[in-house]
Amino acid sequence: MIRIIHLREKCIGCNACVELAPDRWKMSKKDGKSVLVDGEGHNGIYMTLVGDDELKKNQIAAKMCPTNIIKVEKVHKKS
Amino acid sequence: MKPTIEIMSPAGSWEALSSALHAGADSIYFGVEQLNMRAKSSNNFTVDNLPKVAELCAQYNAKSYITLNTIMYDHDLQLMRNIVDAAKANGITAVIASDHAVLMYAKKKNMEVHISTQTNITNIETIEFFSVFADVVVLSRELSLSQVSDITREIKRRNIFGPSGKLIQVEVFAHGALCMAVSGKCYLSLHSHFSSANRGACIQNCRRDYIVTDKETGYELEIDNEFIISAKDLCTISFLDKIIAAGVEVLKIEGRGRSADYVHTTTKCYKEAVVSIADGTYTQEKIQRWTEELSTVYNRGFWDGYYLGRMMGEWSNSDESHATKRKVYLGKGLNYFDKPKIGYFKIEAQSINVGDEIIITGPTTGYVHAVVSELRVNDILVQQASKGDCVTIPIEEVIRPSDSIYKLVESRTGNSK
Numbered sequence: 135m136i137r138i139i140h141l142r143e144k145c146i147g148c149n150a151c152v153e154l155a156p157d158r159w160k161m162s163k164k165d166g167k168s169v170l171v172d173g174e175g176h177n178g179i180y181m182t183l184v185g186d187d188e189l190k191k192n193q194i195a196a197k198m199c200p201t202n203i204i205k206v207e208k209v210h211k212k213s
Numbered sequence: 214m215k216p217t218i219e220i221m222s223p224a225g226s227w228e229a230l231s232s233a234l235h236a237g238a239d240s241i242y243f244g245v246e247q248l249n250m251r252a253k254s255s256n257n258f259t260v261d262n263l264p265k266v267a268e269l270c271a272q273y274n275a276k277s278y279i280t281l282n283t284i285m286y287d288h289d290l291q292l293m294r295n296i297v298d299a300a301k302a303n304g305i306t307a308v309i310a311s312d313h314a315v316l317m318y319a320k321k322k323n324m325e326v327h328i329s330t331q332t333n334i335t336n337i338e339t340i341e342f343f344s345v346f347a348d349v350v351v352l353s354r355e356l357s358l359s360q361v362s363d364i365t366r367e368i369k370r371r372n373i374f375g376p377s378g379k380l381i382q383v384e385v386f387a388h389g390a391l392c393m394a395v396s397g398k399c400y401l402s403l404h405s406h407f408s409s410a411n412r413g414a415c416i417q418n419c420r421r422d423y424i425v426t427d428k429e430t431g432y433e434l435e436i437d438n439e440f441i442i443s444a445k446d447l448c449t450i451s452f453l454d455k456i457i458a459a460g461v462e463v464l465k466i467e468g469r470g471r472s473a474d475y476v477h478t479t480t481k482c483y484k485e486a487v488v489s490i491a492d493g494t495y496t497q498e499k500i501q502r503w504t505e506e507l508s509t510v511y512n513r514g515f516w517d518g519y520y521l522g523r524m525m526g527e528w529s530n531s532d533e534s535h536a537t538k539r540k541v542y543l544g545k546g547l548n549y550f551d552k553p554k555i556g557y558f559k560i561e562a563q564s565i566n567v568g569d570e571i572i573i574t575g576p577t578t579g580y581v582h583a584v585v586s587e588l589r590v591n592d593i594l595v596q597q598a599s600k601g602d603c604v605t606i607p608i609e610e611v612i613r614p615s616d617s618i619y620k621l622v623e624s625r626t627g628n629s630k
């Protein structure tokens with residue numbers, strides 16, 4: 135599993151994450167910022183757990199985000 | 214004679230906004246949310262701040278302009294419409310725009326529009342085109358003054374009016390950073406770091422030094438020790454009379470990413486200069502004094518831009534500011550005693566001495582400059598106070614607990630070239 139974290143407040147709406155990982159990100163037509171699909175959170179920080187198959191695309195999205203507001207981390211299951 | 218030339222100052226923070234207004238700006242420009250060219254680098258205002266910005270500007274009889282000048286995507290349109298509506302509802306004077314969707318919506322809402330530098334206006338017929346939407350147009354920074362003059366003359370000859378029914382006004386950049394790309398339309402930051410300048414996220418990689426490498430031989434060239442794509446900053450104070458004579462009515466000071474001291478100093482100097490030009494006291498002595506004063510705040514070295522007919526740019530020789538003075542943080546404001554005009558401060562770093570040149574900045578205070586004439590700790594006169602001390606200093610202007618105090622020291626790297 136991987137955890138994707140989005141600090142949405144600082145988003146400038148450049149659309150990069152949507153281009154790079156279109157299954158996980160979409161643009162809000164309400165406020166022009168990106169939305170983490172299935173993300174849950176409060177105080178402007180959103181989070182979701184997804185499968186490892188999404189790791190690569192979202193790592194690139196995190197790397198390319200001009201405001202560095204996307205964090206992708208591996209989650210190790212407790213045995 | 215009262216000058217009719219408008220000084221338009223940058224407001225990238227509450228401190229900068231107050232500094233601009235206190236220093237005599239006729240108008241200020243600022244960004245809200247993310248649809249402006251400093252979306253990443255400056256502390257932008259929010260739609261909720263608009264009533265307070267409008268109220269402050271009204272107190273100083275200054276106009277207020279919202280920058281809404283990034284490229285726009287479909288997903289931005291609702292936010293753009295919300296910003297225009299909020300600007301209109303709160304009495305903001307105009308929006309600065311380049312995208313046609315913004316022009317169209319602002320016109321529909323009867324909101325005043327000024328055309329942004331991103332539009333790259335270089336000829337009279339383009340102005341005629343934009344006059345359907347806008348009352349003020351900023352000309353391309355790459356035009357010469359004779360081209361500017363031809364355009365302003367032609368606006369009058371052709372009677373080109375804006376939606377307000379008045380002749381279109383011409384604005385130019387008077388001071389501040391210049392971009393290596395024509396009218397800021399640059400792809401470098403996006404190309405190298407996926408961070409689009411045209412979405413307000415320029416990472417300023419042009420400001421670094423580069424070596425040109427011959428791929429065949431591996432031979433490396435450093436070009437005249439210059440940062441070959443980092444333009445020096447524009448300074449027009451020495452020929453501002455020529456700019457005004459060219460028919461320009463609005464002088465824009467660049468710098469929404471700059472601090473309160475920069476905004477105060479640049480606004481004050483250019484305001485004094487337009488007043489001097491109007492009353493016939495624009496002298497070489499004054500120009501020298503203003504240039505020295507402008508050199509004390511952030512700059513990459515000065516040049517006169519393209520106005521005087523230069524074909525090639527002048528490039529900076531370092532990635533640091535050339536400011537002749539730098540500010541060192543000392544501490545915070547605690548209180549102000551109105552009658553004796555005494556400021557009370559907590560020193561949190563460094564030391565402060567009698568005779569030190571200090572500045573105090575804050576969201577309401579803006580910018581205050583003073584020299585420490587007297588220093589007291591626990592009501593005892595001292596020559597020096599250090600970290601941890603609470604001090605009183607005679608200050609003419611009111612200071613507040615939200616203020617920071619700095620001392621100005623000579624900059625080691627500073628020069629005024």
